[in-house]
Amino acid sequence: MLQLSSAQAAVQVARLRDVRGDLAHAYGVALTRWMLDRTLMALGLPLVTQGYRPAAEQAALYAQGRQPLAMLNRLRKLAGLPVFPAGSAEAGRKVTWVTVSRHMELPSGALDVGMLQADGSVSWPVDALQKFSRLILAADWRIRWGGDWDGDGRSDDEKSLDMPHFEVPR
Numbered sequence: 292m293l294q295l296s297s298a299q300a301a302v303q304v305a306r307l308r309d310v311r312g313d314l315a316h317a318y319g320v321a322l323t324r325w326m327l328d329r330t331l332m333a334l335g336l337p338l339v340t341q342g343y344r345p346a347a348e349q350a351a352l353y354a355q356g357r358q359p360l361a362m363l364n365r366l367r368k369l370a371g372l373p374v375f376p377a378g379s380a381e382a383g384r385k386v387t388w389v390t391v392s393r394h395m396e397l398p399s400g401a402l403d404v405g406m407l408q409a410d411g412s413v414s415w416p417v418d419a420l421q422k423f424s425r426l427i428l429a430a431d432w433r434i435r436w437g438g439d440w441d442g443d444g445r446s447d448d449e450k451s452l453d454m455p456h457f458e459v460p461r
């Protein structure tokens with residue numbers, strides 16, 4: 292049975308504490324329903340990979356794939372993030388498309404969800420995130436999923452996709 296270690300569980304509690312109450316509540320409802328369903332649990336155990344993200348961290352993430360390594364690493368140091376080694380492929384990969392994010396609000400108006408796998412890794416399988424989105428939207432219909440921003444039930448008509456991302460209206 293897939294479950295969090297006590298250290299992992301403490302991280303989840305801390306992350307959810309910095310997320311807006313209505314979003315954290317809907318997440319909790321969706322998570323409980325997920326955990327009661329063996330078929331869904333076979334896809335992984337949902338966890339919050341990010342809630343609140345300080346502005347300095349967003350700036351460092353935005354620089355990824357856009358700025359030379361020296362500049363990128365300077366921003367990462369400022370944000371308290373580990374620097375990328377020379378030649379790092381990750382340093383050249385764009386991971387965000389915005390300079391201002393709902394994650395920067397405190398409490399955060401957004402959270403990102405990943406799936407803990409049986410081997411201890413965390414991944415972001417699209418089918419699992421899609422199924423999780425149905426549960427969290429059933430818990431609170433106002434939530435927007437980054438895999439279907441316009442809420443029409445399709446992902447193939449979106450300009451940018453952010454499958455792990457869920458946010459509540461301001």
Ligand SMILES: [Zn+2]
Pocket residue numbers: 394401402403453455456457
């Ligand atoms: Zn996000």
